[in-house]
Amino acid sequence: MVRAVTPDTFSFMVLGYAVILGTMAAYTISLMLRSRRINIELRMLEDAQARERESQTR
Amino acid sequence: MAEDRSPTVLRIDGGREAGIRRYFRAISAIVWKDLAAELRSRELMSAMLVFALLVILIFNFALELSVRSVETVTSGVLWVTFVFAGTLGLGRSMAIEKDRGCLDGLLLVPVDRSALYFGKLLGNLIFMLVVEAIVLPLYSLLFSVNLFDPRLLLVILLGSVGYSAVGTLLASMAVQTRTRDMLLPILLFPIVLPVVVAAVKASNAIQQSLEMATIWPWLNLLIAFDVIFVAAAFMLFDFVVEE
Amino acid sequence: MAAGDANRSMEPMPILLKVLSGFSVALFSVALYMVWFYAPREVVMGEVQRVFYFHVAAGWVGALAFLVTAIAGAIYLLREESRWDLLALSSVEIGVVFILINIVSGSIWAKPIWGTWWTWDPRLITATIMELIYIAYLMLRQGIDDPRRRARFGAVYGIAGFISVPITFLSIRLLRTIHPLVFGGEGGSLAGSFNMEPPMFLTFMISLLAFTFVFVTLLWHRYRLQLRAEQLEQTKMKLLLE
Numbered sequence: 001m002v003r004a005v006t007p008d009t010f011s012f013m014v015l016g017y018a019v020i021l022g023t024m025a026a027y028t029i030s031l032m033l034r035s036r037r038i039n040i041e042l043r044m045l046e047d048a049q050a051r052e053r054e055s056q057t058r
Numbered sequence: 059m060a061e062d063r064s065p066t067v068l069r070i071d072g073g074r075e076a077g078i079r080r081y082f083r084a085i086s087a088i089v090w091k092d093l094a095a096e097l098r099s100r101e102l103m104s105a106m107l108v109f110a111l112l113v114i115l116i117f118n119f120a121l122e123l124s125v126r127s128v129e130t131v132t133s134g135v136l137w138v139t140f141v142f143a144g145t146l147g148l149g150r151s152m153a154i155e156k157d158r159g160c161l162d163g164l165l166l167v168p169v170d171r172s173a174l175y176f177g178k179l180l181g182n183l184i185f186m187l188v189v190e191a192i193v194l195p196l197y198s199l200l201f202s203v204n205l206f207d208p209r210l211l212l213v214i215l216l217g218s219v220g221y222s223a224v225g226t227l228l229a230s231m232a233v234q235t236r237t238r239d240m241l242l243p244i245l246l247f248p249i250v251l252p253v254v255v256a257a258v259k260a261s262n263a264i265q266q267s268l269e270m271a272t273i274w275p276w277l278n279l280l281i282a283f284d285v286i287f288v289a290a291a292f293m294l295f296d297f298v299v300e301e
Numbered sequence: 302m303a304a305g306d307a308n309r310s311m312e313p314m315p316i317l318l319k320v321l322s323g324f325s326v327a328l329f330s331v332a333l334y335m336v337w338f339y340a341p342r343e344v345v346m347g348e349v350q351r352v353f354y355f356h357v358a359a360g361w362v363g364a365l366a367f368l369v370t371a372i373a374g375a376i377y378l379l380r381e382e383s384r385w386d387l388l389a390l391s392s393v394e395i396g397v398v399f400i401l402i403n404i405v406s407g408s409i410w411a412k413p414i415w416g417t418w419w420t421w422d423p424r425l426i427t428a429t430i431m432e433l434i435y436i437a438y439l440m441l442r443q444g445i446d447d448p449r450r451r452a453r454f455g456a457v458y459g460i461a462g463f464i465s466v467p468i469t470f471l472s473i474r475l476l477r478t479i480h481p482l483v484f485g486g487e488g489g490s491l492a493g494s495f496n497m498e499p500p501m502f503l504t505f506m507i508s509l510l511a512f513t514f515v516f517v518t519l520l521w522h523r524y525r526l527q528l529r530a531e532q533l534e535q536t537k538m539k540l541l542l543e
Contacts, residue, residue: 235444
């Protein structure tokens, strides 16, 4: 019985998982960055609002 | 007899009948409005026609079409031409509505919104069919192929119905965006693809005069897609024109 | 800055979301371990067959995401509550990312097995069309300024797209396919198909489960992000009007 030799496709497996995990990581990081930027902006705006309110009451 | 006993019931029935008649009158009014405007200006048809001929001309050079080689690619060339010319027509016909404020006027008419949809659908379909009716004989003349097969005409009709059904819905969305004409093909092509695939395949099978057994599945598919798309677009159209 | 300061404008992350995030990461790690070390090597294709587990799972997440978009869109059209629109948008974004993963990883798997990066096979075409439809969805939204119109059009296009995808597949399926059918069928003799041994099947199921959890977690985070983005817009508008 002739048995075909299993081909060496290890590098393609590594490439595949590099792309899969890399894309998922990139998306997660983009979510975190966007979230942080929005938080910073929100905080700045609300501080500005609070300061304005303070100055008006004085 | 029933008149004196239950006048309310009669009035409701009469109302419904008048409503249906009004519905169809609204559809035909929209279609006539589009056709009359087009007969006066001839903007849309002439642009679509010239564009269609240019597409065929480019194909002629790109694919080195000759009388001998044309058989195998005819259905593809024809459908690409129809699809491109159709996009041009759809975008323009909805842009006119939007720019002249016709849409807002039509929305005030106390008739179901779907009448507006079917009116525009019929108008767009007629424009597309007229262009096709001119392109087809011209194409068979230029490349000496016989395209006058009633089955082929049926396929072209069915394909155009599906294409206009989706196109009318998406064009009325596209004209209300900032990017307008640029956006329409991007929105339309991926969604209408199944109709185009089935139409090209059916046309191809007829063109190569295969037996009906290979043509029927595509024809059935085309009919099913038409029904699905008309029904879906009809239901969704309400939300597109609502203001 | 006081800790309470940050909570003034932002709701703190719900406990459930924290637990869910942790669980998803853990389950994902388990799935990854199983794929690499537990599942046996496939004899005919070799190591590259391991791409299969996450490749299919990513495709599943993409389809699930677009289903969520269509349903959320339909609910939005019925109720006109903006949160359903935010959910639909969040889901589309995640779906686009995962279908991209699906397409690229599939292409990498195809190269050593079919000998080409790309074939015009029904499933490949359908996945690509799906990606294009939802990229168009995002472009449509970008072109509209009025938020309510944006939400309505997004819902309409999300539903129309979801109706179109299965029939696109059906219409292209009528042509012959060379894609392996994972669960039996007539695909047994095609290049790239294989018999799934029990450990492989278990790994596959765990991968699907892990990706489903990852999807729900990401969707929730993305939705919260969108909520805050809206809040930011509104605050800005308020400041401008004052």
